[in-house]
Amino acid sequence: MNKPLITVVIPIYKVEEYLRECIDSILEQTYKNLEIILVDDGSPDKCGKICDEYASKDDRCIVIHQENQGLSGARNSGIQIAKGAYITFVDSDDYVNKDMLEIMYNHMVEENADMVVAGFESFFEDGTKSSNSHGGKVFKLSKEEALDCFLFNDYLTPCAWGKLYKTSLWKGIRFPKGKLFEDQFTIYKIIDLTQRI
Numbered sequence: 670m671n672k673p674l675i676t677v678v679i680p681i682y683k684v685e686e687y688l689r690e691c692i693d694s695i696l697e698q699t700y701k702n703l704e705i706i707l708v709d710d711g712s713p714d715k716c717g718k719i720c721d722e723y724a725s726k727d728d729r730c731i732v733i734h735q736e737n738q739g740l741s742g743a744r745n746s747g748i749q750i751a752k753g754a755y756i757t758f759v760d761s762d763d764y765v766n767k768d769m770l771e772i773m774y775n776h777m778v779e780e781n782a783d784m785v786v787a788g789f790e791s792f793f794e795d796g797t798k799s800s801n802s803h804g805g806k807v808f809k810l811s812k813e814e815a816l817d818c819f820l821f822n823d824y825l826t827p828c829a830w831g832k833l834y835k836t837s838l839w840k841g842i843r844f845p846k847g848k849l850f851e852d853q854f855t856i857y858k859i860i861d862l863t864q865r866i
Contacts, residue, residue: 672702673754675770676836678747679761680740681720682710687762688719694764696727700771705730706747711737716761741844741851744829748839756836758829773833780809783863785833786825810866819857825866827853838862 677695681688695705707720707730717734724730733746744758755774759765773785788805810818810825818825829844829852838859844851860866 672700672774674702674704674752675700675774675833676704676706676747676751676753676756677770678706678708678744678751678756678758680708680710680743680747680758681716681761682712682737682740682743683714683716684712684761685714685716685719687764688716690764691759691761692719692723692730694767695759696723696729697767698765698770699768700774703729703770704751704753706733706750707731708733708735708743708747710735710739710743739846741846741848745843745846748843751836751839753836755833756839757833760830763830770833776807777833777835780865782865783835783838784815784859784866786866787831787833812860812863812866815860815863815866816857819860825860827856829856832856834859 679691679695684691692705692707695703707723709717709720709732720730720732724732731750733750735743735746738746748756755777757770769787773787776782776785815825819827842855842858845854848854
């Protein structure tokens with residue numbers, strides 16, 4: 670536990686079918702010094718109860734129950750109370766490999782980076798999947814190179830998830846409420862504050 674605290678923000682709405690798998694994948698991380706903020710964004714199903722159940726079992730879990738504010742509002746609520754030196758976002762219908770945060774943190778430290786981006790796989794109902802992992806290659810990008818990748822939606826997608834950030838980058842930045850594709854209105858601003866990704 671001598672490693673820095675990482676905050677994981679999970680915005681939650683109508684995902685009771687996937688939520689346990691998502692939270693379990695965070696609790697099983699090999700990187701243990703975590704603050705897991707579960708933001709129940711007024712979900713009308715059993716998500717709120719599931720969140721409370723996890724908070725009662727693991728003191729790393731913190732639950733926010735709020736009226737529905739949408740994905741941006743849920744993420745913003747998590748950012749507002751985040752105590753970690755680093756922050757990441759995980760969507761509540763996703764799950765992550767058990768060593769994801771440890772690997773990302775190690776790259777952050779080794780490369781003196783402000784942000785680390787992971788590859789991902791998408792799973793479809795017909796059993797197929799697609800990946801953007803780029804074969805396990807590691808890319809070291811300047812701010813300018815990263816913005817170029819972002820604009821062309823290459824291996825640095827505009828999604829908020831799949832990235833580990835220095836929390837200080839979020840000091841004056843929040844997701845815009847009421848907009849679709851809120852990540853695209855936000856992540857380029859974060860990239861612009863970095864020196865190395």
